[in-house]
Amino acid sequence: MPELPEVHGYKVYIDSTSLHKTITSFDCRDTKLLKKPKEAFTEYLLNEQLTGTERIGKYLFLKTSGSKILVMHFGMTGRPNYYKDEDDRPKFGHIVLRFDNGFHFAFENKRKFGWWDLTDSIEDYRQEHDLSIDARKLSLEDFKNSLNNRKTHIKKIIMDQSVAAGVGNWMADEILYQAKIHPEKKVEDMSEKHIETVFDAMKKVIEVAIEHDAHYNDFPNDFLMHFRKEGATCHHTGAEIKKMKVGGRSTYFSPEWQEL
Template sequence: MPELPEVHGYKTYIDSTSLHQRIIALDCRDSRLLKQSKSYFETQLINHEFKSTHRIGKYLFVETTSEKVLVIHFGMTGRPNYYKSESDRPKFGHIQLSFENGYHFAFENKRKFGWWDLTDSISNFKADHKLSDDARDLSLENFKVSVSARKTDIKKIIMDQSVAAGVGNWMADEILYQSRIHPTRRVDQMTSEEIESVFDAMKKVIEVAIENDAHYRDFPEDFLMHFRKEGETCFHTGAEIEKIKVGGRTTYFSPEWQKK
């Protein structure tokens, strides 16, 4: 699933291809992908332009010249695609905008878990969906305040979008590996220094992932993503990586490196 670094890349892509162009048509092959009616989307988007993009966690907000902000959630397999010829429309480009310059913008969405919505403002959407500040912008003070009110496993907490918007499953595993914290460690039993180490690891993982365009193969050799598989070998200890379930999510960790 696209997480913060991947969505950051999508933001950069849209910024470089699709801003300041008049939209002349919208085609949607599956109305379930639109949170409002197709006609309402047409009213708010056709004859308007994308002005700018903003990201909070896994959500991408596109400000338009209309009164509404387009909200894009990429689900499991969503991604943007900008192209010239209608014949180049991707197989799973279920939503397509056409621009006056002859180019098109498709929302690829193979498994159809992604969606589009329209909102009055980014701040309203953030409040309604209980999103924290984006994890990249989150302060240590706010992180500690959010975490201190919880009494469950640290992995569950850092994946909570009201705590650290943008952190998903692979990022949570990597953050805890980098900070040497066991994924089932209860937060109310952690020291302030341990919580700060998780925060620092979160910032490190985000920046490394963005710097490398979320291409895991380019991450530093001591990153879990290179051996995030049951039975693989921990970079630091040589012990086998284990797999468990935490909060219903498949979780990989090194039992020797991340001792409970």
């Protein structure tokens, strides 16, 4: 599933390909992918331009020259695709914008978990959907405050989008591995130093992933992503990586490195 670094890459891609071109048509093969009626997207996007982007966690907001802001969520397999010829429309490009320069913007969405929405205000949308400030911009003070009175596992907490918008499953595993914190450690049992270590690890993982365009093979050798599977070998201890469920999600960790 695209998480913060992947969606950041989509933002950069859209910024470099799809802005400041007039939208001449809107096509959607499956209206279940739209949070508003198809007619609303036609009304508010046709003859307008995409003028800029803003990302909050896994949500991408595309400002327009009109009165509405386009909201994209990429679900499990969503991604943008900018192409020229009509015949090059990707197989799973269920939503397509056409621009006045003859190029197209496709929203690829193989498993159809991604979607589009429209909003009047990014900040109002953030609050309505209970999103924190983007995890990349999150301050230590905000992070600490969001953990107050929490009584569950740290992994479940840092995947909560109201705590750290953009952090998903693989990032949470990586953050806790870098912080040497067991995923089942309860927040109420964590010292202030532990919380600061998790916060610092979160910032490190975000920046490393963005720096390498979320290409996992390019991550530093001590990153869990290189051996994030059951029975693999921990970089630090040589012990086996274990798998379990935390908050209903598959979780990979090194018991000797991340002691409970």
